[in-house]
Amino acid sequence: MAxxxxxxxxxxxxxxxxxxxxxxxxRMGGIVESxxxxxxxxxxxxxxxxxxEVADRDIEVNALEVDIDDECVRIxxxxxxxxxxxxxxxxxxxxxxxxxxxxxxxxxxxxMVETELSGMLAEDIxxxxxxxxxxVQQMLTRVLNAFARIDVDMAxxxxxxxxxxxxxxxxxxxxxxxHMAEDPRSIPTVLxxxxxxxSMERIGDRCQNIAEYIIYLVKxxxxxxxxxxxxxx
Amino acid sequence: xxxxxxxRPDLQSDQTEPxxxxxxxxxxxxxxxxxxxxxxxxxxxxxxxxxxxxxxGRPALDAVTLSIRHGLVTAFIGPSGCxxxxxxxxxxxxxxLNDECELSGTVTINGEDIxxxxxxxxxxRRRVGMVFQRPNPFPKSIFENVAxxxxxxxxxxxxxxxxxxxxxxxxxxxxxxxxxxLDRSALELSSGQQQRLVIxxxxxxxxxxxxxxxxxxxxxxxxxxxxxxxxHDLKSRYTIVIVTHNMQQAARVSDYTAFMxxxxxxxxxxxxxxxxxxxxxxxxxxITGRYG
Numbered sequence: 335m336a337x338x339x340x341x342x343x344x345x346x347x348x349x350x351x352x353x354x355x356x357x358x359x360x361r362m363g364g365i366v367e368s369x370x371x372x373x374x375x376x377x378x379x380x381x382x383x384x385x386x387e388v389a390d391r392d393i394e395v396n397a398l399e400v401d402i403d404d405e406c407v408r409i410x411x412x413x414x415x416x417x418x419x420x421x422x423x424x425x426x427x428x429x430x431x432x433x434x435x436x437x438x439x440x441x442x443x444x445x446m447v448e449t450e451l452s453g454m455l456a457e458d459i460x461x462x463x464x465x466x467x468x469x470v471q472q473m474l475t476r477v478l479n480a481f482a483r484i485d486v487d488m489a490x491x492x493x494x495x496x497x498x499x500x501x502x503x504x505x506x507x508x509x510x511x512x513h514m515a516e517d518p519r520s521i522p523t524v525l526x527x528x529x530x531x532x533s534m535e536r537i538g539d540r541c542q543n544i545a546e547y548i549i550y551l552v553k554x555x556x557x558x559x560x561x562x563x564x565x566x567x
Numbered sequence: 568x569x570x571x572x573x574x575r576p577d578l579q580s581d582q583t584e585p586x587x588x589x590x591x592x593x594x595x596x597x598x599x600x601x602x603x604x605x606x607x608x609x610x611x612x613x614x615x616x617x618x619x620x621x622x623x624g625r626p627a628l629d630a631v632t633l634s635i636r637h638g639l640v641t642a643f644i645g646p647s648g649c650x651x652x653x654x655x656x657x658x659x660x661x662x663x664l665n666d667e668c669e670l671s672g673t674v675t676i677n678g679e680d681i682x683x684x685x686x687x688x689x690x691x692r693r694r695v696g697m698v699f700q701r702p703n704p705f706p707k708s709i710f711e712n713v714a715x716x717x718x719x720x721x722x723x724x725x726x727x728x729x730x731x732x733x734x735x736x737x738x739x740x741x742x743x744x745x746x747x748x749l750d751r752s753a754l755e756l757s758s759g760q761q762q763r764l765v766i767x768x769x770x771x772x773x774x775x776x777x778x779x780x781x782x783x784x785x786x787x788x789x790x791x792x793x794x795x796x797x798x799h800d801l802k803s804r805y806t807i808v809i810v811t812h813n814m815q816q817a818a819r820v821s822d823y824t825a826f827m828x829x830x831x832x833x834x835x836x837x838x839x840x841x842x843x844x845x846x847x848x849x850x851x852x853x854i855t856g857r858y859g
Contacts, residue, residue, distance in 0.1 A: 342857040414815055416842045416854045554844025 338418045338484055338552070348413055352422065355405050359426055359433075362398040363478040365391055366437045370474055370537065373443040374467030377530060378460060385444035395437040399430050421554060425547040429481065432540040436474065439533040439540075446530045459509060459524075463531060466502045470534045473499065473541040480545060486552045489545035499538035506531045611678075612637040612776055612806035613658055618672035620653055620662065620830075627653040629830040630672070635823075637677075640798060640807045642821035642838065644814055646853070650830040651810045655778050658808065659695035660688050677775065693720070696769035700781040702761035704753035704768075709736075709745050712753045712764055716772035731771050738804075739767035740797050759790020763797060770801070777801065779809040783816065795820050814854055818842045826850040
């Protein structure tokens with residue numbers, strides 16, 4: 335865990351402003367986390383009411399995104415932050431964009447439940463997609479913890495774990511192709527499941543993005559678009 | 568970004584703290600290796616080597632070693648009394664005027680040791696011009712302020728003087744504002760105009776280096792922006808070294824920034840690095856306004 339001493343500014347007001355932004359990001363992360371977990375549960379259980387709740391909570395997430403963005407603009411204009419303070423503000427601006435998109439993807443998964451006849455979802459697919467949902471939920475929880483603790487090691491673990499999600503996505507896609515080949519009548523349903531799997535794969539990518547922002551925040555090093563082997567070095 | 572801008576300045580480890588961590592040492596050795604020595608030497612305008620300075624026995628500079636690159640703007644930042652202005656005054660031997668001043672180490676300008684006994688100090692100060700915190704125009708006309716230096720150098724031709732005055736005032740972005748009243752007293756100008764006049768006076772003698780000691784501290788924001796714009800324009804012709812308390816100004820105008828504290832050079836790197844990802848905790852604490 336890195337110690338950025340965010341509460342050590344001579345200006346107590348600035349300490350408070352940065353703390354406020356950080357706590358709002360975590361609040362937003364908490365809502366998105368619950369959206370994702372409910373969306374996965376709704377999909378597995380075919381619970382359409384739960385799926386609608388996921389969509390409803392999007393309003394709150396969007397409002398927080400706007401609010402945090404405003405707060406960051408105010409800090410940039412009034413405080414002109416430098417070094418780790420500047421990197422924190424930049425990391426927050428980028429993180430909330432990805433969090434909002436994760437919320438959107440969760441909403442997409444939920445929308446699939448609203449239209450999909452859950453009875454048509456084969457047991458093996460249901461189990462696989464449930465497992466993929468667990469993987470991305472773990473990624474999101476861990477990356478939010480990494481943000482809260484400003485923990486680079488945990489962020490690196492999150493980046494590593496995205497590979498598991500990608501592998502699972504390929505495996506599910508293969509299974510879905512088999513289903514479609516075996517029973518063409520299942521194609522409309524299977525396509526929706528495929529979109530849900532795709533949304534979860536994108537959530538994994540967005541968790542990885544957030545992990546990269548945490549590394550940038552602590553190390554001052556932009557590791558986007560670099561090979562993972564370089565990162566380990 | 569050009570190769571020159573990419574290259575990092577020379578920074579040696581004389582300011583190493585006894586309890587310095589291995590990672591700090593690694594960072595400094597990286598800096599040393601960043602530029603091949605021959606290429607570095609060709610681009611260095613000012614080099615200080617183990618430069619220490621005492622005022623009446625009180626240390627002001629402690630073994631400062633650094634190279635300032637030619638044709639760029641280098642800013643010095645740090646708390647009051649950290650030695651940044653003292654260092655600046657070593658670059659044109661202004662500290663010589665203080666009898667209680669003791670200096671050790673070397674300063675070279677374009678490879679020449681400026682503290683050698685045979686150095687012509689008057690010529691040195693022509694080559695290394697200086698602008699101070701408060702505008703200090705002479706109580707003469709605008710024209711005579713700028714023509715003062717060239718006259719001292721022996722220029723007598725009025726046509727040549729007029730050319731120099733116009734060239735210098737244009738260079739200092741003041742010509743359009745004063746061209747119709749060159750015979751009026753310089754003291755009638757606003758503070759911002761006076762400071763640009765002083766810069767015009769400094770460049771009239773064709774210096775190689777301009778030292779600016781908090782040049783905007785007594786100016787309003789608009790005048791400050793004009794001087795900053797001027798610094799940007801002038802850097803294609805001169806090596807500029809600026810001392811400033813205004814960190815945003817250092818961030819805006821300089822290519823390299825040096826952070827000093829208690830007479831020591833703490834960190835010296837490209838301005839982008841200093842303001843986004845400084846390596847030293849003291850620098851980080853200072854530029855982010857934390858308790859050091």
